[in-house]
Amino acid sequence: MSNSRYIIEVKHVSKEFEDGTLVLNDVSLQVEKGEFVTILGPSGCGKTTLLRCIAGFQVATSGDILLNGEDVTELPPNKRSVNMVFQKYALFPHLNVFDNVAFGLKLKKVDRNEIEKRVRKALKIVSMSDYELRDVDSLSGGQQQRVAIARAIINEPEVLLLDEPLSALDRKMRADMQLELIEMHKKLGITFIYVTHDQEEALTLSDRIVVMKDGKIQQIGTPTEIYNEPQNCFVADFIGESNILDAVMVKDWLVHFCDHDFECTDAGFGTDQEVDVVIRPEDFYIKSLSTNPSPEGEGEKSPWQLRGEVTSCIFKGVHYEMLILTEEGYELSVRDYRCFEVGEKVQLLIKPEDIQVMQKECLYNTFQGTVLEDNQVEFLDEAWDVSERTADRFEVGEKVDIEVDFNHINLQDDEEDGVLCGEVKSILYKGDHYHLTVVTDEGDLFYVDTKDIWDKGDRVGIKIAPSWIRLYKVES
Amino acid sequence: MELFWKNKDLDKRRFWAVPYIEVLVFLVVLPMIMIAFYAFTNGAGHFTFYNFVQFFTQSDAINTLIYSFGIALITTIVCLVVGYPAAYFMATRSFRIPAVMIILFILPMWVNFLLRTIATAELFGLVGLPLDENALIFGMCYDFLPFMIYPILTSLSKIDTALLEASQDLGATRLQTFFKVILPLSKPGIQSGVIMVFMPTVSTFAISELLTHNKIKLFGSIIQESINSGVMLNYGAALSLILLVFINLTMLLGKNADKESSLH
Numbered sequence: 023m024s025n026s027r028y029i030i031e032v033k034h035v036s037k038e039f040e041d042g043t044l045v046l047n048d049v050s051l052q053v054e055k056g057e058f059v060t061i062l063g064p065s066g067c068g069k070t071t072l073l074r075c076i077a078g079f080q081v082a083t084s085g086d087i088l089l090n091g092e093d094v095t096e097l098p099p100n101k102r103s104v105n106m107v108f109q110k111y112a113l114f115p116h117l118n119v120f121d122n123v124a125f126g127l128k129l130k131k132v133d134r135n136e137i138e139k140r141v142r143k144a145l146k147i148v149s150m151s152d153y154e155l156r157d158v159d160s161l162s163g164g165q166q167q168r169v170a171i172a173r174a175i176i177n178e179p180e181v182l183l184l185d186e187p188l189s190a191l192d193r194k195m196r197a198d199m200q201l202e203l204i205e206m207h208k209k210l211g212i213t214f215i216y217v218t219h220d221q222e223e224a225l226t227l228s229d230r231i232v233v234m235k236d237g238k239i240q241q242i243g244t245p246t247e248i249y250n251e252p253q254n255c256f257v258a259d260f261i262g263e264s265n266i267l268d269a270v271m272v273k274d275w276l277v278h279f280c281d282h283d284f285e286c287t288d289a290g291f292g293t294d295q296e297v298d299v300v301i302r303p304e305d306f307y308i309k310s311l312s313t314n315p316s317p318e319g320e321g322e323k324s325p326w327q328l329r330g331e332v333t334s335c336i337f338k339g340v341h342y343e344m345l346i347l348t349e350e351g352y353e354l355s356v357r358d359y360r361c362f363e364v365g366e367k368v369q370l371l372i373k374p375e376d377i378q379v380m381q382k383e384c385l386y387n388t389f390q391g392t393v394l395e396d397n398q399v400e401f402l403d404e405a406w407d408v409s410e411r412t413a414d415r416f417e418v419g420e421k422v423d424i425e426v427d428f429n430h431i432n433l434q435d436d437e438e439d440g441v442l443c444g445e446v447k448s449i450l451y452k453g454d455h456y457h458l459t460v461v462t463d464e465g466d467l468f469y470v471d472t473k474d475i476w477d478k479g480d481r482v483g484i485k486i487a488p489s490w491i492r493l494y495k496v497e498s
Numbered sequence: 499m500e501l502f503w504k505n506k507d508l509d510k511r512r513f514w515a516v517p518y519i520e521v522l523v524f525l526v527v528l529p530m531i532m533i534a535f536y537a538f539t540n541g542a543g544h545f546t547f548y549n550f551v552q553f554f555t556q557s558d559a560i561n562t563l564i565y566s567f568g569i570a571l572i573t574t575i576v577c578l579v580v581g582y583p584a585a586y587f588m589a590t591r592s593f594r595i596p597a598v599m600i601i602l603f604i605l606p607m608w609v610n611f612l613l614r615t616i617a618t619a620e621l622f623g624l625v626g627l628p629l630d631e632n633a634l635i636f637g638m639c640y641d642f643l644p645f646m647i648y649p650i651l652t653s654l655s656k657i658d659t660a661l662l663e664a665s666q667d668l669g670a671t672r673l674q675t676f677f678k679v680i681l682p683l684s685k686p687g688i689q690s691g692v693i694m695v696f697m698p699t700v701s702t703f704a705i706s707e708l709l710t711h712n713k714i715k716l717f718g719s720i721i722q723e724s725i726n727s728g729v730m731l732n733y734g735a736a737l738s739l740i741l742l743v744f745i746n747l748t749m750l751l752g753k754n755a756d757k758e759s760s761l762h
Binding site: 110 | 666679
């Protein structure tokens with residue numbers, strides 16, 4: 023046995039499918055013995071592919087996977103000491119519960135009495151003791167799931183891989199099974215790697231969560247870290263409800279958003295740096311404006327930072343979910359146990375520790391292009407007009423760096439009206455505008471800030487006014 | 499209220515069954531009764547066991563029956579041995595190859611099987627092969643192979659690939675996965691394939707007539723000749739009835755054996 027501290031090490035693994043799509047993009051991950059790690063992400067983010075690479079059903083295009091310090095990247099699944107619980111259980115319909123669970127042991131030619139003993143034990147762990155002779159088709163979804171788990175743990179794997187095992191169960195059943203999984207994990211003491219798209223499930227179950235998007239790991243951390251200190255907008259938006267706003271880090275400990283300055287607990291971003299901030303809806307303090315009118319004029323400065331009006335209030339069981347439109351025109355989602363009527367004027371307070379400041383992934387769209395004649399530049403294989411007289415600064419054929427602000431990209435309903443065509447891939451609401459990611463048909467990305475409402479999947483034409491295309495000399 | 503409507507609806511739909519019932523009565527039940535009637539009567543219409551006595555005392559007819567079962571059995575086995583790998587190949591390869599193969603298998607089916615059999619006989623003559631028992635078995639397999647392939651292909655394509663992955667995940671090699679998962683799960687396909695090949699081959703006569711120039715007589719040939727001769731119509735009916743009973747017995751035995759094996 024190796025003395026490696028990590029039971030699984032994924033080193034710079036990339037996976038490209040035959041059609042050329044990059045499903046995993048340089049993924050690295052280390053899992054300690056006995057950990058419960060959840061891989062979380064929206065569908066198509068590569069989480070299942072990562073799990074299947076660890077199980078051996080798919081071979082990474084590049085990179086290594088180490089199991090207990092040994093390279094298993096190209097080892098077939100039947101030679102790996104990991105077992106998998108499949109999404110739709112994948113129980114053998116021609117075998118009864120006992121034979122399903124005993125499948126792995128029978129292959130290993132284990133002694134008959136031993137098989138019986140171990141099957142009983144495994145079925146006991148998943149509380150399915152009395153079902154040995156039942157047909158698997160006669161079991162409910164939850165029961166089939168238990169049998170699938172028993173079948174996977176009977177081989178005593180070092181790692182148990184679970185591919186969205188609860189997705190086919192109803193809500194109540196899922197909650198019960200979650201608790202049971204935690205129990206089983208404790209009892210068995212083996213490593214669990216769990217794939218899900220359900221952020222609540224991930225928060226409930228895991229020691230650590232790996233958040234993925236587009237084949238890349240976005241953040242790895244404990245549930246509290248992921249929730250309270252998301253590293254970027256995607257994580258903040260994907261895990262729980264959140265208000266994500268454009269902000270400027272004025273200086274250390276001071277951030278500016280919603281047209282106000284706020285104290286915060288972050289530093290080291292530099293001065294006047296554009297950032298994103300996240301405020302969870304439950305972190306707002308809210309009170310009615312009318313019950314305690316703040317003194318007008320030059321009096322003592324009120325600690326309540328924002329004023330606004332309730333535009334919607336929905337009862338959610340434990341709390342009310344409200345939308346507040348601030349006087350400055352920002353829409354914020356706020357949660358409170360008390361109900362504030364629609365139309366009511368309210369005040370909001372945010373404590374410094376509840377403001378999570380995040381680096382922006384990028385500040386503007388950047389492209390590389392070539393100067394053409396007649397005040398045009400070429401980038402992304404298209405010719406674009408610019409308002410600048412290019413001859414003044416550049417030669418024809420010179421390479422240039424191009425920048426375009428997010429809010430100066432013009433999206434057209436009619437694809438024909440744009441210089442390029444694309445599809446809206448993701449939408450992020452930022453209080454007073456939407457931040458869209460648009461993928462062109464050639465696969466290039468445009469980030470767009472707009473007040474217009476678009477839907478995910480909308481086809482758009484992309485246009486940029488000549489005056490908003492900035493050209494820079496390429497620094498050699 | 500909704501239930502009421504549904505019931506009324508159902509009542510109405512009962513009438514839809516009338517044409518099918520008519521077909522069943524006139525084309526299945528009535529002929530069966532007639533076969534039974536002729537089998538137990540003589541030419542004058544009097545009740546008799548003579549036809550059956552004649553069969554069971556003539557070793558000729560009994561031998562032909564056994565021979566026919568033997569040929570049908572060989573045909574079924576050959577079809578299974580050739581058809582299963584073909585079906586497996588079609589079920590597991592990429593989408594385009596099966597489409598091409600299915601067309602290749604269907605194309606000859608568009609030609610009437612008598613024409614195909616005559617063509618086969620010509621082909622044997624052309625190559626210089628004798629028209630004997632081998633030719634007969636070849637012709638039968640050629641005619642009935644698709645009936646073996648399709649049901650197996652259907653049951654193989656229905657197998658969830660996750661099951662194969664689960665088997666591999668639990669430590670099975672490809673060979674073990676085949677014998678422990680794929681083969682048992684394709685059993686329904688094998689069963690219907692066997693029935694669809696065995697049943698018609700045991701009673702066929704045209705193929706043997708055309709492919710051996712009537713040198714080899716199958717049970718079907720005897721029935722056909724008896725009935726065609728006119729004078730032995732009642733004997734032919736008795737033979738048909740006997741064949742029917744034997745086929746049913748075979749199927750019943752197969753079913754029971756299957757039930758027992760699934761119990762253990």
